Amino acid sequence: MKITADQIQSTNKPREVSHAREFNFLAETLEKKGLNLEQLIQKLQDFQIAIPSWALGTGGTRFGRFSGGGEPATLIQKIQDIGILHALNRSSDCVSLHIPWDIPQDYDAILQAAAEVEIGFDAVNSNTFQDQAGQSLSYKFGSLANQDQNIREIAIEHNKEVIRIGEKLGSKALTVWLADGSSFPGQHSFRKALQNTHECLQEIYQDLPIDWKMLIEYKPYEPYFYSTVIQDWGTSFLLANKLGDKAYTLVDLGHHLPNTNIEQIVANLMTEGKLGGFHFNDSKYGDDDLTVGSIKPYQLFLIFNELVAGFEETSNPAPAWMIDASHNLKDPLEDLLQSVEAIKLAYAQALIVDQNSLHAAQASHDVSMAQEILQEAFRTDLRPLVRESIRQSGGTISPIQAYRDLKVRETLIKERGLDSKASGL
Numbered sequence: 001m002k003i004t005a006d007q008i009q010s011t012n013k014p015r016e017v018s019h020a021r022e023f024n025f026l027a028e029t030l031e032k033k034g035l036n037l038e039q040l041i042q043k044l045q046d047f048q049i050a051i052p053s054w055a056l057g058t059g060g061t062r063f064g065r066f067s068g069g070g071e072p073a074t075l076i077q078k079i080q081d082i083g084i085l086h087a088l089n090r091s092s093d094c095v096s097l098h099i100p101w102d103i104p105q106d107y108d109a110i111l112q113a114a115a116e117v118e119i120g121f122d123a124v125n126s127n128t129f130q131d132q133a134g135q136s137l138s139y140k141f142g143s144l145a146n147q148d149q150n151i152r153e154i155a156i157e158h159n160k161e162v163i164r165i166g167e168k169l170g171s172k173a174l175t176v177w178l179a180d181g182s183s184f185p186g187q188h189s190f191r192k193a194l195q196n197t198h199e200c201l202q203e204i205y206q207d208l209p210i211d212w213k214m215l216i217e218y219k220p221y222e223p224y225f226y227s228t229v230i231q232d233w234g235t236s237f238l239l240a241n242k243l244g245d246k247a248y249t250l251v252d253l254g255h256h257l258p259n260t261n262i263e264q265i266v267a268n269l270m271t272e273g274k275l276g277g278f279h280f281n282d283s284k285y286g287d288d289d290l291t292v293g294s295i296k297p298y299q300l301f302l303i304f305n306e307l308v309a310g311f312e313e314t315s316n317p318a319p320a321w322m323i324d325a326s327h328n329l330k331d332p333l334e335d336l337l338q339s340v341e342a343i344k345l346a347y348a349q350a351l352i353v354d355q356n357s358l359h360a361a362q363a364s365h366d367v368s369m370a371q372e373i374l375q376e377a378f379r380t381d382l383r384p385l386v387r388e389s390i391r392q393s394g395g396t397i398s399p400i401q402a403y404r405d406l407k408v409r410e411t412l413i414k415e416r417g418l419d420s421k422a423s424g425l
């Protein structure tokens, strides 16, 4: 299924008048504050968030998986699904591939399918947290951190292969999320595990093309429950610093212990120019992988406030943005539309923060005013602005409603059947 410009127009038609009224009212309010609407809209349009190839099917928990039907069974179908999202909201112009769940077979066909829906290729992700078919030695007790050099070499070779695949598609970054860790005290040596990981990453790093980045993700626990080798931003940052200029830390919102101040981590990484990538999701307890903005929208806004300030005040290069969530209850495409909207909304809110007044309040220790300034931005309903930016890009004013009006899921089920399954977790 491919969504046409005419279909977008038809879904916008009945909503145009009320949208214009809401947008004009907001525009007047923002202009009174001295904000430049054209600039705001341009920044929102430029903000593109990659969709991972594993997020297009129904996610499961370790207790079960309940498929909703019409899932993309091939990489080309996954790209076509991202094309549907991009046609609706003009905000996701790239896919992030996970190898080996999505090993390209016919590169020309894949590149052509992607070009047809205006999709490019973002960071490629390696996977050494599960054994692959026919693998001679197991990752059960770790991969890059494993005590056994033969196992480490398999994991290194896998990462190098992922780089080679990414090169053929035009990717510019390798994301390494290392699951390695231990579930019981004494199971392995912390020092040896970190040392092994560093040495292996060095080998992979040497294989990176000149214009590539290595993004190092961290996570405090799971799948191991006593220790994780790269457990926090400090360890990721340490490794990135040791490796060199092309290595960066990647922040995944769900990879923190409860109540961690993620916005401060973002600020500190940007100060050091080492924030390389971002995985968006939301959570209540752990790595819940829920829809972005569904649980803690204020935290998301505070993170964006640091990002926006960091764009202006640091020389941190533009990070890679990606949604990393799982959808086991909702239609994955609706969930992704909601996540993208939440991200853009938080970004828009951060863009209207009066940074000069905030700096003045900080300089005069005016704590109350600092809070007022942030909450003034957070409590302004900017949904009409986000909708207008999408409308001006050729997308739909109401992505979820349009998705339903156009009967996308019903069509996909008709085309692919109820039983088609996407590869992934």
Ligand SMILES: [Mn+2]
Binding pocket: 177, 217, 252, 279, 324
């Ligand atoms: Mn992640």
